[in-house]
Amino acid sequence: MKTLKQLSQEINKCVLCGTCRSVCPTFGVVQREPASARGKVALCDAYLNKEIGISEGFIKHMNECVQCMACYAACPNDVNVPDIILAARAEIAKEKGMPFVKSFILENILDSERLMPAAMKFASRLQGLLFKGVPEESGLHRRFPLPLIDERRLVPPLAERFFMDVVADSSAFSTAPTGHPTKGWVGQTTRPRVGFFAGCLINYMLPNIGEASLKVLEKAGASVVVPLDQLCCGMPALGMGDVETAKVLALKNLEAFEKYELDYITTACATCSDGLKRRFKELLSYEGEDVQRRVDKFSSKVRDITELLVNDFGFRISDFGFYKSQISNLKSQIVTYHDPCHLRRGQGIADEPRELIEMSGAKLKEMSHPCRCCGLGGSFNITNYDFSMEINRSKAEDIKNTGADIVATACPGCMIQIKDGLHQLGADTKVVHVVELLADNIDSR
Ligand code: SF4
Ligand code: SF4
Incomplete structure (x- = not known):
């Protein structure tokens, strides 16, 4: 992993055009410059130039990011803002240490198979x-x-x-x-x-x-x-x-x-x-x-x-050995799909899960913004719960507005976050993983 110093050239690529602000979900909620991708790049630049230190404010702003990569995808200069922010968090952990509970869990429990x-x-x-x-x-x-x-x-x-x-x-x-x-x-x-x-x-x-x-x-x-x-x-x-x-x-x-x-x-x-x-x-x-x-x-x-x-497997519905119209217990169901950030922007995978949904026999209905972040952002949801659910609200409303029976996705973290958002909105849309739709069909034989 590159350190913040090693990313100084990446930081210098930023021309402060502000394109990333319009897609950054944290800026969308609080409308403050330090919450935007551009604002965080500017703060890291100031830190490297020793104009500012690691203050409480700096830590807060670096933690206000869901690592959705929307800024990187939109940036005309390909500035990898999410990696700059990760490097800043590593710098913070090195300089200030981690809270005791976090470091105890990370260093003593997470990497032990027992x-x-x-x-x-x-x-x-x-x-x-x-x-x-x-x-x-x-x-x-x-x-x-x-x-x-x-x-x-x-x-x-x-x-x-x-x-x-x-x-x-x-x-x-x-x-x-x-x-x-x-x-x-x-x-x-x-x-x-x-x-x-x-x-x-x-x-x-x-x-x-x-x-x-x-x-x-x-x-x-x-x-x-x-x-x-x-x-x-x-x-x-x-x-x-x-x-x-x-x-x-x-x-x-x-x-x-x-x-x-x-x-x-x-x-x-x-x-x-x-x-x-x-x-x-x-x-x-x-x-x-x-x-x-x-x-x-x-x-x-x-x-x-x-x-x-x-x-890789060229998986087709015929692999089940029967035709879609004959087997699917989902054929009367409308399914909408949420693109996980780490799948769509991290790996460029968007068509494949949609193809699998269609193979399941369900009818796919797109929401208005399927690749908008659900607001989970790893531990962001734990440390900034209200903020995280504010980002999630537009996702939950988007899902509800499709009238879909089911929302499918390909990330268990997104599923948990979306379920919470739909619950708070009073919507009863079922939340599943794409592979569950396929496995259901195997069960129905
Ligand atoms: S879009 Fe890219 S170049 Fe423009 S402000 Fe954001 S990070 Fe900087
Ligand atoms: S990764 Fe997402 S939340 Fe973080 S700065 Fe970029 S657009 Fe904003």
Whole structure:
């Protein structure tokens, strides 16, 4: 990862034209220059020129960014503002340290294959005491005042069984004879060998998406491996400025997957696929030639699941062995699609999930601004809840205005944020992952 100083040329490319202001969601809400992409570039320039230091104001402004990349996409000079902001957050973490709770979680729990699941299991046992269920919404509301949890926030419950436990216990998977903690394909196969990366939200909160992914991948002809020693992708740590933890996690995940001769590595989380494909290479770029060769090989195999199914597998509805009109339990349903920022702008993937929705038999109806950010922004939603939900409001209204029965997307983080926004708007639109639409059809045979 480049430091802020190493990005000074990038900063100097900014001609202060202001084009980015019109697309920046944080500026759209508060209408203050430091909240805009241009304002943050100017602040970083002033910091590098020693005109300002790392003040409370500087920290606040650098944290007011959802990393949506809309500024980068709109900038006529290709100024990579999101990376400048990430580098500024790393500078802040280095200079000022991180709050104790954040650094304890990032440094001691997140990168441990034993402690992280144990901590989440402990939290899942406590959640009944701390939260109460919201009928018909598969979400929770807090019972008591809790730090970082606004009383309006709809919190997704931790799963009764985590995805990795479901996979580990599944009789559908054989134990690898290699001695590695893995479930899935082993030995000779002529089918494409695919390693599945779950990511934290699928593992701990939405295991149904992981199960739907495995079902669809196998139906599409893949032999799937799920390395059980995989960890968090590290993007939450990177977003908070903890580059060292993100590096450790990238290396450990590299080791977990490179034990197998895989053709592809895939995930159903847009943030994870963007991280595995793009950020791992940046994080490990100064770790020596051997690591660079390994990470290049790893990243070249990474595909978002929507991309893998459509572009690499040429997935077609006929792969199910029946015609759309005959099978789909979705044919009377209208589905609208939300573009996750890390999929559309991070990886240039927009058509593939739409093609999969149409294959599911549902009718796709576009919202007015499908690629407008949902406001999640990693930990931005936790530290700036009102701000985040203000950004989300226009997304929720846009979805509601389509009259769609279902909103599909390709990122579990966006799903959680959108569900909260729709709940606050009083809309009952169902929120699903694209692969769930396909898996539903497999079920309906
Ligand atoms: S659009 Fe690009 S050049 Fe123009 S102000 Fe924003 S970052 Fe600077
Ligand atoms: S990444 Fe998004 S929120 Fe952050 S400065 Fe750019 S447009 Fe604004």
